Amino acid sequence: MRRFSGRFRSSLIIGLQGIRARKLRTLLSMVSLFLGVSAVVVVEAGASIAERALIADLELTDGIDGTRILDMPPNDKAADIIVSTVKGRTDAVGALSVSGIVGEPGVRPVNEGGSPIDQNWGGGAMICSSDGRCVEDTSRPKGEAIEVRLTALTGDIRVFRPFTQVSGRWLDFATMPSMAPHLVLNREAAKGFERHHVPAEMRVAGATANLTPQFVGVVDDGDVRPSAYVRLDELANWLPASGLGNPNGGAEVRVMLAPSSPVEQVLTTKLRGAGVETYVSTIESRKHRQKELTLMRLIFFSMAGLVLLIGVAGILNVGLATVGERIEEFALRRAVGTPRMLLAGIVLAETLLTGLLTAAAAIGVCIAGLKVVTMVVGDSQPLLHNVQFPWEAGVAGIIAGLVAGILGGFVPALRAAGIPIATVMRA
Amino acid sequence: MSDPLIRLTGITKVLKGQQEPRTILDGVDLSVDAGESVAIVGRSGSGKSTLLSVIGLFDRADTGTYELDGVDISRVPERRAAKLRSSHFGFVFQRFFLLKHLTAAQNVAMALVNGQGWLPRRERRARVMEALDLVGIAHLAKNRPARMSGGEQQRVAIARALVRRPRVLLADEPTGALDTETGALVIDALLAATTRGCGLILVTHDRDHAARMGRILDLDAGVLTERVPA
Structure with a gap:
């Protein structure tokens, strides 16, 4: 040496x-x-x-690697089971999405079907005759309103999808639920509301009344479509579980879970018991x-x-x-x-x-x-x-x-x- | 009686090139004791430098035995030869071979930084200054070769040869590039080493310098003979 x-x-x-x-x-x-x-x-x-x-x-857009995803078809029973099982937990978050229109009352949104603001993907309301022919519903005029994908959350989803805060703040799950739901918009929705300054009311199919939303922040969620995030309990004041799980309202039901969360087994068992079919996958983007x-x-x-x-x-x-x-x-x-x-x-x-x-x-x-x-x-x-x-x-x-x-x-x-x-x- | 420092017996060396093989050393016998000075003289091409190469382990003899301190080193591997060159021999050449980007002290220290053991910087510096002092140029330690005369440069080369405290100094025409007076000073420096028990083998054309050595050996056509003092 x-x-x-x-x-x-x-x-x-x-x-x-x-x-x-x-x-x-x-x-x-x-x-x-x-x-x-x-x-x-x-x-x-x-x-x-x-x-x-x-x-x-x-x-x-998808979630952090290793996150377990529980998808299921919209079902009013499913919404209730998810809320009762995962509410208040940090290792599992339920995300129930419905379509919502925010803006001037009584008008059709500028982006029918929830398309990105400057694009038209179609999907607007249609009126179909008995012989099966459908035409665009033009009974109401187009106006200052934006159609957003409204996702009601049981907890902080950022544990699984690390959204970047662009402005304002994120939803606070620790406070009492407000009757005027707090909304966090994504960039595309924020872009829409920058052009159309009339977030007067929010219409959601199945809600007991039109809601008065409060915008509290903007995040980057990677989605090109306009979206908004809301506390499930605040939305539930106006929209019953049957509305959140209504298959005809374009609802989507998903639960994101930590890799070793014990909730997964409990939840799948409960859902299967209620006759709800579940699809489990793991995010492996890398x-x-x-x-x-x-x-x-x-x-x-x-x-x-x-x-x-x-x-x-x-x-x-x-x-x-x-x-x-x-x-x-x-x-x-x-x-x-x-x-x-x-x-x-x-x-x-x-x-x-x-x-x-x-x-x-x-x-x-x-x-x-x-x-x-x-x-x-x-x-x-x-x-x-x-x-x-x-x-x-x-x-x-x-x-x-x-x-x-x-x-x-x-x-x-x-x-x-x-x-x-x-x-x-x-x- | 103790063994001589160097003993060559029946050393032969044949150059095998594209032409006919040529015998350079032909059964050379040589013995040098510690503190002894020996001059080897002969015409150009007589094999003087080849003999020095064999003694200094630069080259190997074809036949014969070479004993250093009584140990046969005729067939030592290159790694051992390098170690022996470092521990037993000091070399002085006609050209000084000083590295121009180094100072006199660094040129001398070069022989200490050769991978054969490691001396701490302070000890290295002391040894270098001691060697430079022995040849009388300690005051030039920080000078680069370009700022020194030929005689001074050769003395730096001698200091480099002495710094490892060798048993034998091998000098191949060390005064060849110097004037008579400077050459004499260089020979003085070499002879001074013999007073400390170091053997000296000097290859030279200069009869005066040869005459200052203890013995003079003639090498002619590869045959070494001792000149009988007149």
């Missing part, structure tokens, strides 16, 4: 002396390697950021996307690898030229007792140090570059908003620098080790 330590220190000292003696040459070999390492760092950083963004997007993520990484890494190879060739070229210039020095070092292995170690230490210095410089530049880019365009590009330099990219850069140093220094190291001592006698 002591001998190894001495050799290691010797190669480091001599390697550093070599770098200091040939600053310009070292700098030139760093330039080509810099591009290669930067390419690796940028690709890794880009892939990591894109992957995180993609996963975050999937978590927003697994499903893994193939395409891996392929994307492979393609980008192949490109970065090619650029890195050019850097390696640069180091190799400079390394060979340097060894050629230092034949007498290496022969002399062997004459004073330096073993061949240490000579190889000296050359490798120089190229490794060069590789590490280059990697450090490339990582530093990339971190600074990312900061500048996020500062300049971060607000307009959600992908780059508040993005941090991924540590994986730093590790990839260091590895790339080390690999380039080893590959670029290997052949020159072998050459240095093979220089005959007699060179100094013949000089």
Whole structure:
């Protein structure tokens, strides 16, 4: 160990002396390697950021990986069972969705069927004759109203779907339920209400009366359709369970559960007992996307690898030229007792140090570059908003620098080790 | 009686190139004691440097035995040879082979930073200064070779050879690139080492320098003969 330590220190000292003696040459070999390492760092950083963004997007719309999903057809019994079983729990949240129209009374919404505000997906109210022909219901005029997907929650769903708060606040489940239901809109619904400033009333099929909603916040839920979230108990003041589970009202019933929640078995048993069929699944977004993520990484890494190879060739070229210039020095070092292995170690230490210095410089530049880019365009590009330099990219850069140093220094190291001592006698 | 420091017996070396094999050393016998100084003289191409290469373990003899301190080292592997070069030999060449980017002290320290054991920085510095002091140029420790005369550079090279406290100094034409006066100073420095028990083998063309050694050996066509003092 002591001998190894001495050799290691010797190669480091001599390697550093070599770098200091040939600053310009070292700098030139760093330039080509810099591009290669930067390419690796940028690709890794880009892939990591894109992957995180993609996963975050999937978590927003589908849910966090591992979340258990219990789906069932709308059923008035189901709504009651869900509410009684999961209410007040944090490891299970019931989400019962119905369609609601918020805005001017007595008018058709601008986005019939709950389409995104600037699109028309169809789905408006139809009037069908006895012979089966249906026409659009134009008995009421279109007016200042928005149709939203209204999701009534038994608890805080953000445990399973990490919504981003855009403005205002989230629903408070700890207070007494209000008779004027608090609504949290998604971005698309908020966009609609920015254009149509008349959230006078909320109409929900099956409600005992039209409701007066209170908007308390806006979240990003990843949904392109206008949606609103409400406490189930506040909605239930006006809409009985039969309305929440009404299959004709376009209702959707879902329960999100933590992976090991004991509620799952209780709930499924109760629902089956009531004759409600359930479909259980687990969210595995990362697994499903893994193939395409891996392929994307492979393609980008192949490109970065090619650029890195050019850097390696640069180091190799400079390394060979340097060894050629230092034949007498290496022969002399062997004459004073330096073993061949240490000579190889000296050359490798120089190229490794060069590789590490280059990697450090490339990582530093990339971190600074990312900061500048996020500062300049971060607000307009959600992908780059508040993005941090991924540590994986730093590790990839260091590895790339080390690999380039080893590959670029290997052949020159072998050459240095093979220089005959007699060179100094013949000089 | 104790073994001589170096004993060569029947050493032969044949160069096998594309042309006919050429005998460079032909049954050389040589014995050198500690503190003894020996000059090897001969015409160019007579095999002087080859003999020095064999003694300094740069090269191997084809036949014959080589004993160092009574131990046969004729067939030692390269790793052991490197260790022996570090522990037993100091080398001085006609060209000084100083690294121009290092100071005189760093050039001398080069022989200590060779992977054969590790000395702490303070001890390394003390040994370097001691070696430079022995050759009388301690005041030039921080100078780079470009700022030193030929004689000073050669003395740095001698300090480099002495810094590991070798048993034998091997000098191959150390005054070849120096004027007479400076050459004499260099020989003084080499001879001073013998007073501390270090053997000296000097290869030279200069008869005056050879005459200052304890023994003079003639190498002619690979055959080594001792010159009888007049």
